[in-house]
Amino acid sequence: MDVLTLSRLQFAVATYFHFLFVPLTLGLSVLVAIMETKYVRGGDPDYKRCAQFWGKLFLINFAIGIVTGLTLEFQFGTNWSRYSAYVGDIFGSLLAIEATVTFFLESTFIAVWFFGWNKLSPRAHRRVIWLVALGSNLSAFWILVANAWMQHPTGFVLRNGRAELSDFAAVVTQRFAILEFVHTVGGAYTLAGFFVLGISAWHLARGREAAFFRKSFRLAAVWTLVFAVFEIGQGHMNAEILHTAQPTKLAAMEAHWDTGRQVPINLLAWPDAARERNSVQALAVPGALSLMAGYAMDTEVKGLKDYPADQRPPVLPVFLSFRAMVGLAFLFLAVAIWAFRKRAAIEQQPRFLRLLPWMIPLPYLANTLGWTIAELGRQPWIVYGIMRTRDAVSPIQTVQVATSLVAFVLAYGLLGAADFYLLFKFARKGPEPLSLNAR
């Protein structure tokens, strides 16, 4: 394998792994902040225990998210130096803003939160967890603005042999970036919701700490329903923007080959890229793709054949990932509705309680599929329409990347195992008794 392939694999390993931990950080930080706010407002000590129990799981997860984030910043320079030199004027500044404005905030205050239970007043302590939640979510915003710029570059001119910033506001406020942020956060919050529902259900099914986990469950049931609904409604807006911003990605997601109007969505298909058609397709919803893309049946939707073969993304994985992600989203909605409707007497639903812990991995899968669509669907471009991935890679040696890739797989594998082991251990152990943290 060459440096390009190895570097792409390494980027995939580093980014997928990082994003196993990020969504829970984004969602659980807000949930813990809500729990602590309930404690400070209402004085119910169970909510303090909630904040501490879920906060402990948050911290175990957060540790890996933070350190693997370092990799992401480093590897643009180490493995994608030509990309960095070409677009650093814009992309580099967005990463630097993330570091100075938001990464400091979350990293500094998470320690204050953990070490500060006895040093800060309850109100000040609550403010700290909100700062952590704000820091992590704003961090995500800047990173996604940077990613959105790779998906849909704007506010720049090509000058001096590189892309130079011409309109900062256009980069930061572009619709693509806002939608990407909202969609990512919605997915992350859904994941955090299922995490809390699943673990609460595990304990409720065993009748442990019932009062405590009932409170956690009810909060998460409302939360999860809100974001499961939101994610589906909002996700649909992404189809519309892809139609204008990234037509090749949309066409790959739908395995759509021939430009036309009144384009259907084939619920089932098996794209065959070599022969530029679907070897199987069935269950067509007439005009649905045209309707999604432009809110009108006769909207023209470009097909993949309109683009040279070397400008098309790999169709099959993008198509399958999209189908699976959407299927999961509807599953989440159904489960979230059920959890919400039965939340008042959830302990009378033993089967449902036994199902919920098994739901926890699925939003992780859905988030991963979403990134697969976003990143693989952008290929062969690293910056859509501007720079190809193959032109972006560093002038380094194959053996260097091969070695670091193996090291990443080993180190991340072990760290991931240790992390999930600890999450399992402390999730099963349940909250500490009140007397130990009454101080």
Added chain:
Amino acid sequence: MFETIWFIIWGVAWAVYFMLDGFDLGLGTLFPFLARSEADKRVVINAMGPFWDGNEVWLVTAGGVTFAAFPRAYAVMFSSLYTPLMLLLFALILRGVAFEFRGKEDSPAWRRTWDLCLVAGSFLPALLLGVAFANIFAGLPIDRAGVFQGNLFTLLNPYGLAGGLTFVLVFGVHGLLWLAARSEGALQARAAAMARRLWLAEAVLAVVFLVMTWFSTPLWQNVLARPYLLPLPLLAVAGLLGARFFIGRGAWYRAWFASSALILGTVLFGVAGLFPNLLPSSLDPAASMTAFNSASSPLTLKIMLGVVLCFLPVVIGYQLWVFLKFRDTVTASSVQEGPAY
């Protein structure tokens, strides 16, 4: 103009990173020689506990400043230093996770594993960053296409290794002073005694390194050509001597501040001596990455300057607040009772 301002910000970000994370890296390195019992170990770890993460972000910021303000220099520097940077990355990852995971399981094997990660994850970054900066001071074999014509062993030359060892020792003393200021009893006495001994080695090595710098790099010539920069090396020397003075008096916080002056003075002296280079080429001066030929567009530099001027003071403000809030002495019983790693 903006390029020069950004060059200064770049140097200051690195200097602050070394000053802050320096004591964590030093303490992590010396941790097995300091702590004799599990209780000791936890005191050492918790003396850095509330700070290391916020300190480490200065590295992300220094990297981010390089990327945002000097993207070509970032690209060439990070790809040239591929292998050492990957080692640095793995080390920092293991260190960060060690802090969080170590105390989460009682088994001795589990704790020994994370102790090892903490030590390796602190020692390697100190060494690698020293090697990297010494080599940057001396120039890297980079051709006009920005391609590094060397390998890891190119970097492990005598001057590079001297830089690495100097960083390890300076951070070691820096960490010992921090622990001496923040602990009590036998552990504190051990840290104090070790600081006294290591200071001598630090002083010898610092002098050797500065003399080698004269022969291996143009830093001194550049600084001497601009006499207004002389306070920087003088600050370093004053910090080194001041540290010994305050060690003698048992004034540990003052000694730590003197040690900070040594670090700030040394790094800023090195960076000032580099100007306008961020990454000099040892093959061809025209291939050097300078603040001018690698900078971002004026618009980006202006906007980013606004961001940094608005937000870095806020960051410094709340980080200072954290240092003041958690200034209490860390003891075996405070670790036992309070929230702690």
